[in-house]
Amino acid sequence: MRAMPKDLAGGEQGQQSRFPPAIRFDRVSKSFASAGGRAAVLALQDISFTVEPATFVALLGPSGCGKTTILRLADGLIRGDTGKVEVFGAPPKPGPNIGFVFQTFRLIPWASVQDNVEFALKGPLFSQAERRERANRHLELVGLAEFRHAYPGELSGGMKQRVALARALATEPDILLMDEPFASIDAQTRELMRIELMRIWTDRRPVVLFVTHSVDEAIILADRILLLSPRPGRTVKTIEVELERPRWAYDARAEPRYVELRSFLSERMRELVLSDPSSEFYGRDLAPPADR
């Protein structure tokens, strides 16, 4: 949504580098006070990573390891206890420049699908006509144009998730935070949505932080995969995915590099869960899974 060319973005700051990273986490820790006065839960511990502009990053990790927390920190919705979070060289501020697809959809139940999408477009940035146009365009993109007058209560889970997707895309943000955005969508539609997301990403080149449980999804979509440990979340490993783009143009799954990455990540994920004393599956002797 920003008019200025990407290679100038943040150039005015120009301290350390001409390209300050789009997102920077510097030894960020975050704990939550738990209800009922029990001890605080340490959700994230010393998380550090940087994301350059126009990069697609997948966050992969077991349930409860703090993936959602990372996205909320990156949007500026919450602050870390220690460390520093920066977006384009400044503390993040929620707004139309950062799109957030929430894990739990978070649609306004008394507003129509159209109004839900336009909710993200309120403010001085967009004229009434532009709001309409953008909402319609993005509802079309997620295949819900016919449902623009429906209420969220009348939609299936997958449809709600697509409305949430349209809402986050509608401002055409420079940063997209996506919390398992395809988890409730059926397999066929998910495939289409992935392709649409890749198209958008190829066009507009936003930075994407994409949370997923699926190793395949991470490899197919991302430039880089951050593997997180069980709670408290730490970055265990950063993996560059060097598969040629656009990946929908050929069968990436058949590439040796893909197969290698996939078995490596699956193995590490299983290890992480099985070696986590607080996991329900701690110490279980599970054979490696056969190919899905």
Place this chain on the structure above:
Amino acid sequence: MIWVYRLGFLALLVVLWILAAQQFGRNVVPTPLATFEAAQRLIAEGRLLSALGASLTVYLSGYALAIVCAIPVGVVMGGFRILGKTLEIYVFALAATPRVAFIPLIIVIMGLGVDAKVFIIFLGALMPILINTYAGVLAVDDELVEMARSVGSSRQRIFISIVLPSAVPFVVAGMRLGATIGLINTVVAELYTAVSGLGGLLAIYGNTFRMAEYFVVVITLAMVGVVVTEVLRHFETRLARWRGAN
């Protein structure tokens, strides 16, 4: 369809009524026919309608006043957490005190006239609306608020576009409760202060054992209650269109 069942149940009630009239004697329980005749008489004399008018005037004044005061106070208490936390125990204490306890004080201060009646009704209807509004504002979905924050909404806009709409069902539920309590308090006020309105007729006919007329008044009161709650129900379903047909 539901109306068929409702009318069926009404027929059952009338049958029970006839049986009761036979059982207890007409002097205690008048027959439906005698009640109907009494109603015709009261309407022809104009007594029923003028009493109804007097009652509705104080009832609706007190009730409207309660709505106008309770909703803003509830909203402000919910919007400013510290204020809400400070005041809530007093509100709950007042809500738990039987409002009848205040009637002697009200009479001493305000006399026996219309003002006192309106105030008694106001006091009864106020608390349920206030407490429900307050609860409704507090019950807002934090995830929706965070969503609104993430698109860059100001605090004001979040309050207006998320918090207030989500409180509406609570407010309307409070208004329905307030309407019922207000009606009860209307009769109480008319009995305790200057005798007037439907409450007044109730006292007169009750004390003189004119049971047919007495029944007419009771049925009129019940009908007022039904009309008011039905109007509010209608209002509620219109506001909640988005809930869908289920």
